Amino acid sequence: MAELWQGLMKAIELIVTLDPEVLEITVRSLVISAASCAITALICLPLGSLIHFNRFRGKRSLINVIQTLYSVPTVAVGLFVFLLISRAGPLGGLGLMFTPAAMVLGQVLLLVPVVLGLVISALSGVDKAVPETAVALGASKIQVTALTMMEARFAILTAIIMGFGRAISELGLSLMVGGNIRGFTRTITTAISLETSKGDIELSLALGIILICVAMVINFLLNRLQNRYY
Amino acid sequence: MGVIETVNLGHSYNGKTILKNVELNIPRGDVLALIGPTGAGKTMLLRLLDLLEEPSSGTIYFDGVNVTRFRNYRLEARRRMAFVQQKPIVFTMSVYDNVACGLRLRHEKGETIKRKVDDALELVGMTEYRDRNARLLSGGETQRIAIARALVTAPEVLFLDEPTANLDPVSTSKVEELLAHIIQERKTTVVMTTHDMSQGQRLAGRMGVLIKGELQQVGNTEEIFCSPQSREVAEFVGIENILNGVIIEKDENLATVRIDGSAIQAVSDCGVGDKVHVLLRPEDITLSRAKEKSSARNVFQGRITRVAPVGALVRIEVDCGFPLLGVVTRRSAEELELTIGNSVYASFKATALHIIRRWN
Amino acid sequence: MSPKAVFCLLGVLIIVSLLLSLFACTVQGADILPPKQRLRVATTTSLYDTGLWGYLEPIFEKKYGVEMDVLYAATGIALEYGKRGDVDVITVHDKARELQFISEGYGTERVIFAYNYFVVVGPSHDPAGIKGMKPEDAFRKLGESGSVAFISRGDESGTHAKEKAIWKSAGFDYEKIRKSGQWYIEAGRGMGPTLLMAKEKMAYTLSDIGTFLAYKGKLDLVPIVDKGSILLNVYSVLPVNPDKVKNINAAMARKLVQFLASAEIQKLIGDYGIKSYGMPLFTPCAGASEPTS
Numbered sequence: 001m002a003e004l005w006q007g008l009m010k011a012i013e014l015i016v017t018l019d020p021e022v023l024e025i026t027v028r029s030l031v032i033s034a035a036s037c038a039i040t041a042l043i044c045l046p047l048g049s050l051i052h053f054n055r056f057r058g059k060r061s062l063i064n065v066i067q068t069l070y071s072v073p074t075v076a077v078g079l080f081v082f083l084l085i086s087r088a089g090p091l092g093g094l095g096l097m098f099t100p101a102a103m104v105l106g107q108v109l110l111l112v113p114v115v116l117g118l119v120i121s122a123l124s125g126v127d128k129a130v131p132e133t134a135v136a137l138g139a140s141k142i143q144v145t146a147l148t149m150m151e152a153r154f155a156i157l158t159a160i161i162m163g164f165g166r167a168i169s170e171l172g173l174s175l176m177v178g179g180n181i182r183g184f185t186r187t188i189t190t191a192i193s194l195e196t197s198k199g200d201i202e203l204s205l206a207l208g209i210i211l212i213c214v215a216m217v218i219n220f221l222l223n224r225l226q227n228r229y230y
Numbered sequence: 231m232g233v234i235e236t237v238n239l240g241h242s243y244n245g246k247t248i249l250k251n252v253e254l255n256i257p258r259g260d261v262l263a264l265i266g267p268t269g270a271g272k273t274m275l276l277r278l279l280d281l282l283e284e285p286s287s288g289t290i291y292f293d294g295v296n297v298t299r300f301r302n303y304r305l306e307a308r309r310r311m312a313f314v315q316q317k318p319i320v321f322t323m324s325v326y327d328n329v330a331c332g333l334r335l336r337h338e339k340g341e342t343i344k345r346k347v348d349d350a351l352e353l354v355g356m357t358e359y360r361d362r363n364a365r366l367l368s369g370g371e372t373q374r375i376a377i378a379r380a381l382v383t384a385p386e387v388l389f390l391d392e393p394t395a396n397l398d399p400v401s402t403s404k405v406e407e408l409l410a411h412i413i414q415e416r417k418t419t420v421v422m423t424t425h426d427m428s429q430g431q432r433l434a435g436r437m438g439v440l441i442k443g444e445l446q447q448v449g450n451t452e453e454i455f456c457s458p459q460s461r462e463v464a465e466f467v468g469i470e471n472i473l474n475g476v477i478i479e480k481d482e483n484l485a486t487v488r489i490d491g492s493a494i495q496a497v498s499d500c501g502v503g504d505k506v507h508v509l510l511r512p513e514d515i516t517l518s519r520a521k522e523k524s525s526a527r528n529v530f531q532g533r534i535t536r537v538a539p540v541g542a543l544v545r546i547e548v549d550c551g552f553p554l555l556g557v558v559t560r561r562s563a564e565e566l567e568l569t570i571g572n573s574v575y576a577s578f579k580a581t582a583l584h585i586i587r588r589w590n
Numbered sequence: 591m592s593p594k595a596v597f598c599l600l601g602v603l604i605i606v607s608l609l610l611s612l613f614a615c616t617v618q619g620a621d622i623l624p625p626k627q628r629l630r631v632a633t634t635t636s637l638y639d640t641g642l643w644g645y646l647e648p649i650f651e652k653k654y655g656v657e658m659d660v661l662y663a664a665t666g667i668a669l670e671y672g673k674r675g676d677v678d679v680i681t682v683h684d685k686a687r688e689l690q691f692i693s694e695g696y697g698t699e700r701v702i703f704a705y706n707y708f709v710v711v712g713p714s715h716d717p718a719g720i721k722g723m724k725p726e727d728a729f730r731k732l733g734e735s736g737s738v739a740f741i742s743r744g745d746e747s748g749t750h751a752k753e754k755a756i757w758k759s760a761g762f763d764y765e766k767i768r769k770s771g772q773w774y775i776e777a778g779r780g781m782g783p784t785l786l787m788a789k790e791k792m793a794y795t796l797s798d799i800g801t802f803l804a805y806k807g808k809l810d811l812v813p814i815v816d817k818g819s820i821l822l823n824v825y826s827v828l829p830v831n832p833d834k835v836k837n838i839n840a841a842m843a844r845k846l847v848q849f850l851a852s853a854e855i856q857k858l859i860g861d862y863g864i865k866s867y868g869m870p871l872f873t874p875c876a877g878a879s880e881p882t883s
């Protein structure tokens with residue numbers, strides 16, 4: 001108990017004094033997750049509306065598949081990305097292995113099904129009269145899509161924030177394709193996982209506290225957004 | 231040529247015919263009310279005219295352009311029109327942003343948008359609501375916003391689908407007042423649907439009667455109400471005495487029609503031997519206990535078979551060899567002792583009758 | 591929240607992501623900024639857990655102006671990274687597999703740079719009664735009793751290979767030992783975590799002396815068996831062969847070999863740990879013939 005208490009005090013000290021290592025790892029985690037999230041959004045917003053606004057055969061099944069992929073384990077994606085971007089793999093020439101870019105790529109693959117599924121359900125949640133009204137107001141096809149998305153903006157933002165939450169708390173993938181390289185690919189989760197064993201309890205605790213704070217902020221935002229539906 | 235013209239317009243959905251052979255010519259500045267029973271295809275016709283839906287057959291000309299054929303022109307044409315749905319929805323934005331929507335979709339400049347939106351809000355009397363969340367407005371307010379949203383783009387044609395169907399009486403009269411004002415001020419071409427004939431009468435110069443997907447008659451209000459061209463229209467506009475007969479004699483334009491052994495004199499251009507419907511509004515029948523001297527050419531004695539009070543009026547059914555329905559005020563009914571079994575005289579003028587040919 | 595604000599937020603996110611991609615490209619050595627060289631090193635967990643790489647990395651980076659990525663990997667996966675071209679150079683400690691790596695053409699050379707010893711560590715009360723025995727005898731006793739917990743790295747690391755070799759010398763079939771019961775625990779983790787696990791479970795384990803000393807403060811384990819030529823632990827550095835594997839920073843890898851073998855660094859390796867643990871963790875041996883006992 002004393003050890004935990006001491007560690008906790010030290011951890012808080014690290015956070016309050018803005019320890020450069022804690023700061024660096026935190027900022028890196030946030031930036032990588034934000035980037036994954038943004039790229040995912042860039043993919044999912046158009047793709048989601050494309051799927052939602054078009055009728056085609058197998059649409060239902062496609063949505064089912066997307067929803068099944070919600071729960072794909074991070075290590076499975078990690079293995080896939082590893083095989084893909086390792087020098088000996090098909091994308092080896094890009095030299096992405098053990099870089100933040102690899103982590104972003106993996107996280108994007110991990111997030112796309114979740115965010116895509118949530119974006120589609122966000123769009124289906126919009127009153128059918130919205131696109132109709134948009135057309136009647138003289139909207140072109142693209143403008144109809146934009147207006148419908150605008151109506152679903154809170155649900156879409158919720159989807160993206162949830163994606164961010166998944167990205168920042170994910171470990172297996174970051175470890176496998178990032179490699180936990182100090183000063184380059186070490187993020188909050190990989191640091192906690194590997195540095196604990198090296199005895200950097202304070203650092204791990206500090207990062208753990210930060211991660212919990214991030215989770216709390218995310219939850220708070222989600223709640224705020226939930227309340228915006230009327 | 232009118233701003234909108236249709237040729238042989240038809241539409242079916244899932245094998246069910248919704249509209250057929252609609253020929254409509256709407257001149258600029260016209261205010262046309264489409265009336266007809268529920269399910270007659272009024273809304274669908276509006277949607278086809280606003281190019282929200284593509285017709286299964288036929289042609290629509292907008293401002294002289296065949297928009298059924300030149301599909302690339304549809305968006306531009308649609309942007310010159312505006313549509314207010316029966317149950318309008320507003321977007322989850324401020325009132326201002328809602329009204330600005332159409333202008334933004336047309337890529338208007340910021341200052342222009344501001345000026346036009348403020349004007350439109352003033353027109354519908356919603357200036358104070360400018361920054362409110364549009365989703366929290368009442369039904370009548372929503373309707374006014376929807377009208378402002380449609381008007382702000384200065385449409386050449388404004389479509390209104392049952393503009394007051396979902397509103398309480400107070401909101402209804404407010405919205406109607408607003409529409410009347412707009413029609414007078416802006417001289418916009420308006421095509422509206424309504425199931426409320428009196429509303430059509432109040433707002434529109436012309437009416438079209440749509441029954442079972444067919445446009446039965448288009449004409450000014452008086453024509454529709456007094457000279458319906460078919461039995462269906464007559465029934466819809468509330469002409470309750472519809473008698474089948476044959477013309478047996480003709481003197482100038484005064485025809486004698488035989489109905490179940492009785493002869494009625496009426497003004498008509500039909501020839502001898504034509505089978506006809508004789509249409510007579512209950513309001514045009516005078517009921518009395520004694521045979522009075524009057525200028526009415528038609529006087530029939532009969533027995534009262536039914537008395538049904540409706541509000542301040544009483545509907546009285548009389549059997550005088552053929553059934554007739556008349557209306558009197560409650561007071562007259564009491565004074566004249568119009569009760570079941572009593573004998574009465576029903577009299578009506580030859581000009582009160584409207585004769586149309588029948589084909590069966 | 592107005593739609594504008596929402597879309598501004600989205601816009602900012604997207605811009606941040608694009609900046610990051612740019613940044614990722616740049617550190618990759620793409621052509622936006624003058625490229626900075628990277629050298630990727632896969633190192634066995636024991637060299638990492640002792641902190642030796644953490645100590646040497648900044649020195650090397652400063653000297654050669656290179657960004658060094660040190661990957662924590664057991665010998666098996668470290669060699670695999672080398673074969674796949676994901677790292678430029680490897681530091682490991684499993685002679686048999688190192689020689690195989692070179693004979694298959696994946697490595698250009700094998701340069702030894704330090705050694706120390708493995709120790710069998712366990713609870714101080716020595717429940718199996720193997721203290722002071724020869725390693726082979728100690729393992730034979732452990733294997734025959736089959737009741738005292740033993741934790742194996744179980745991760746195809748150099749330490750794991752050494753453990754297998756000892757079982758073999760003790761006269762066992764390793765596969766049989768592996769499946770002989772609950773006493774034999776495969777951790778599947780690095781040296782440090784395995785030691786912590788042995789502490790929690792009051793079990794024996796085989797560790798390199800360096801990691802053991804580095805972790806000693808957190809453990810209540812003691813060395814039980816520490817003498818025997820089979821316990822020799824030689825670390826070597828193997829640059830990946832650029833002729834066999836594409837995209838290898840061979841020049842910098844060679845510099846790392848020279849660096850590790852230089853007199854200056856050899857001295858640092860020899861002194862490493864004295865300050866913290868009171869005794870050196872490694873014996874430098876570059877240039878000398880391979881120690882045998």
